[in-house]
Amino acid sequence: MAMAEQKNDKPQRPTPAPRQRGGWLSKIAPGVRGAFAKRETPENLWVKCPETGEMIYRPDLEAALWVTPSGHHMRIGAAQRLSITFDDGKYEPIVAPVAPDDPLKFTGDKPYADQLKAARKAHNQQDAMAIGYGHIQGQPAVVVVQNFLFLGGSLGVGAGEAFIKAAQEAVKRQVPFVIFTASGGARMQEGTLSLMQMARTTLAVNEVKAAGLPYVVVLTDPTTGGVLASYAMLGDVHLAEPNATIGFSGRRVIEQTIRETLPAAFQKSEFLVERGMVDKVATRAEMPAVLASILKTLMMGRERLPSAA
Structure with a gap:
């Protein structure tokens, strides 16, 4: 009992005061910590x-x-591409017709409808193609951009409708039609409907050429599959960004088929320039000037309609 009483008589250590949030910086400069909040x-x-x-x-x-x-050259979105292509980043967005969502009710690892919804939310566009009308170093043009970040830039009904709309706008405004391609090919979730877009887009290109207007293709990384087998190889002029992968089938598939090792630069833009499949490789910074020069040359001597001014 005596020992217990002695223990109780031992002086207690004072309870430390609560630690102020913000540390020494908050003490000498209140409010500074909030100005550099982590969320910013x-x-x-x-x-x-x-x-x-x-x-x-x-x-x-x-x-x-x-x-x-x-x-x-890293892959970029459609809005970025349009902004760096047109003068001062200014252009008129052109809205494509709305295509049916998930026409085959396709479900794989994840429902196709959910994939579309997520891609639209992430990239703020209806499908893999975005359209703009503006001037490229003074030269008017309709430009369509294929966004590889949107479901691999795959060609489905929605992308096909956007391409056709862009071609029709070029004819209506009597201006050149330019496309920046980036795609893994046809969209498998839409089956045969996606393959039909190869024919539909080809007919749209023919309408542009029948109107005597230039159709210029800029191949970016990657451009493959059914896209390469259709509108990506129908241009009056084919440009490409450096080191872009351009081909129909993948390198590994071809090597397994022919049982030979392909050159290191096979299917790269520089390799294709040497073989006449691509006309010129231009860096991203050079591209507007190169495009403007080509468009000006191809439109030389052509009178624009008053309504297209």
Whole structure:
């Protein structure tokens, strides 16, 4: 009992005061911590180069048009492409007709309808193609951009409708038609309906050419499958970004079929220039000037309709 009483008589340590949030910076400069809230710091401030693995400061990469120091042209979205192509980033968006969603009620690992919904929310566009009308260094043109980030830029009914609408607008306005391709091919979730777009887009290209208007294709990474087998190879002029993969079947499939090892640069844009499949390779920064020069030359001597001015 005496021992217990002695223990109870031992002085108690004072309870420490609650720690102030914000530390020393909040004490000397109240409010500073709130000005640098964590939510205002971008999570992706550094971007890894897919080619070299180098970490690149995002603002620097954006200023370089998403071209890394090694020269690798990263894939970009439709809005970015239209913005860097047209003068001062200004253009008139053209809305494509709305196509039926999930016509075959396709379900694989994930329902196709859910895939469409997620892609539309992520990229703020109806389908894999976006259309704009504006001027490229003073030259008017209708430009359609295939967004590889939207379900691999695959060609389905929605993309087919957008392409046809863009071609019709070019004829209506009497201006050149330009497309930036980027696709893994036809959209398997739409089966034969997707393959039908190859014929429909080819007929739309024929209408542009019948009107005496230029059709210029810019091949970006990657352009493959049914897209390459249709409108991507029907241009009056074919341009390409550096080191873009351009081909119908994949390299591995071809090697297994012919049982030979293909050249290291096989299906790359520079390789295809040497063999006449592509007319010129131009960097992303050079592309507007190259396009403007080609469009001006191809439209030389042609009178535009008053309604298209």
